[in-house]
Amino acid sequence: MQRALTLHQTTIGKKVIMALSGAILVGFTFGHFLGNLNLYRGSEALNGYAETLRALPALLWTARVVLLVAVGAHIAAAYSLWTRNRKARGSRYEHHKDLATDYAARTMYWSGPILLLYIIYHLLHLTILPAHPGDVYRNVVEGFQNPLISGVYIVGNLALGFHIFHGIYSAFQTLGINHPRFNAYRRDLAIAICAVITIGNLSFPIAVLAGLVTL
Numbered sequence: 001m002q003r004a005l006t007l008h009q010t011t012i013g014k015k016v017i018m019a020l021s022g023a024i025l026v027g028f029t030f031g032h033f034l035g036n037l038n039l040y041r042g043s044e045a046l047n048g049y050a051e052t053l054r055a056l057p058a059l060l061w062t063a064r065v066v067l068l069v070a071v072g073a074h075i076a077a078a079y080s081l082w083t084r085n086r087k088a089r090g091s092r093y094e095h096h097k098d099l100a101t102d103y104a105a106r107t108m109y110w111s112g113p114i115l116l117l118y119i120i121y122h123l124l125h126l127t128i129l130p131a132h133p134g135d136v137y138r139n140v141v142e143g144f145q146n147p148l149i150s151g152v153y154i155v156g157n158l159a160l161g162f163h164i165f166h167g168i169y170s171a172f173q174t175l176g177i178n179h180p181r182f183n184a185y186r187r188d189l190a191i192a193i194c195a196v197i198t199i200g201n202l203s204f205p206i207a208v209l210a211g212l213v214t215l
């Protein structure tokens with residue numbers, strides 16, 4: 001007997017969940033990057049920006065809850081698609097391989113876990129256990145002066161770059177933004193969004209290591 005499947009039970013439903021939660025996460029990452037540009041304006045600017053956010057607890061906690069739900073949905077759908085995909089691989093119905101899709105999917109399955117570990121480390125380093133509570137500028141600059149810590153951020157943000165490049169590209173496909181006229185730009189748009197965030201984020205530890213940003 002046929003039964004109705006809810007959105008999250010179908011493969012396309014899971015992909016839509018991935019695309020929408022991913023869009024929220026990319027939006028946050030872009031906004032977070034713009035806020036972090038205050039690092040280049042100095043201690044007062046970055047600490048002032050952080051204080052402004054903390055003075056708006058309702059906004060801060062709403063954003064945190066939305067982010068947590070988005071991360072949870074993103075990982076749960078990814079895990080479920082991954083296990084489904086592994087089962088399908090053994091199937092005799094698999095006649096051809098889509099190399100482009102395989103490459104993108106493989107990229108997501110190594111960059112995703114690295115990104116998750118990076119985010120956990122990042123939260124412990126700057127939000128949960130900061131060396132100087134309240135002095136965000138000092139925490140960031142002192143942290144990045146340590147090449148090991150900068151190394152973790154560089155690896156994490158490179159993983160982020162690969163992840164959001166393929167993520168944005170496949171989200172366009174999932175959400176059906178697939179018009180022949182737009183397709184030529186789809187890759188370029190994914191590259192542009194990804195380049196701004198990745199190069200921008202990599203610039204922070206590199207600028208500190210190069211002595212361009214100091215305490």
Ligand code: HEM
Nearest residue numbers: 029032036050064119126127136140153160201202204205
């Ligand atoms: C080099 C790049 C980055 C820098 C310099 C940076 C800097 C910071 C700083 C200073 C804070 C603490 C702010 C405060 O306590 O007021 C923070 C929090 C946070 N960052 Fe980043 N960040 C970077 C990249 C990322 C990336 C790539 C992600 C995720 C994809 C991310 C996710 C978060 C989250 C979720 C928080 C906690 C926000 C909260 O709930 O208070 N960050 N970051």
